[in-house]
Amino acid sequence: MSIDSTDRAIIAATQAGLPLVPHPYASVAADLGLSEAALIERMQDMQERRIIRRVAVAPNHYALGMTANGMSVWDVEDARIADLGPQVGALEFVSHCYERPRSLPDWPYNLFAMIHGASRDEVEEKRAAIAALLGQACRNSDILYSSRILKKTGLRLRSKEG
Structure with missing residues (x-):
């Protein structure tokens, strides 16, 4: 490439x-x-050619009033994740959703979905909607709330001089 x-x-x-x-x-x-x-x-x-993954908007959720942001993590049956993951990712309140390998025994979660809301109560309501969608295929979940924005950029090419 x-x-x-x-x-x-x-x-x-x-x-x-x-x-x-x-x-x-x-x-x-x-x-x-x-x-x-x-x-x-x-x-x-x-x-x-997969040199550029996508062209997309990267909004500042805090500036839009979405100050309660949580990365929800889910322990989803492996046989169901290919079907359920895209459904979670398609929800209007999920900005990104992806599958990651578990790190047993400490980290049983394999599905991650970022949820945005104006309050933690709103985020928890949205988390409940994801739980309902996943149903019995989900064995456990948790949520990690953001305290600040850590990154809003992708890979940067350096100039040949740099």
Whole structure:
């Protein structure tokens, strides 16, 4: 898997986010001396080659009033996680959901889902909705509440000089 200088320039120009303008791709393309169509085509190609995972919004939940944020953890039957995990991830109040290996005997949880709410009571209501969805396939759960934002960026390429 390799990238050329144009791919590298696209990554460097977009890694901190797209500009907040009416036509962000056109703006980035103009800065790089590309057409908007060429930029979009190259970004789609990099996604297909799994160089770029996704282009997405990363909101500051605290600024949106979602100050009670909890990583819910679930011990879900292995035979059901492939079916149930995507259902949990599709819930509108879950920002990300993923499967992770257990670390027995201390950590029995294999499904993680970040829940956002304006209060802990609201988060607990949403957690109860997940528990209902998982039903008997879930043996145990817990929730770890955030006390601050630790990271809001992805991987950053360094310049060749750096």
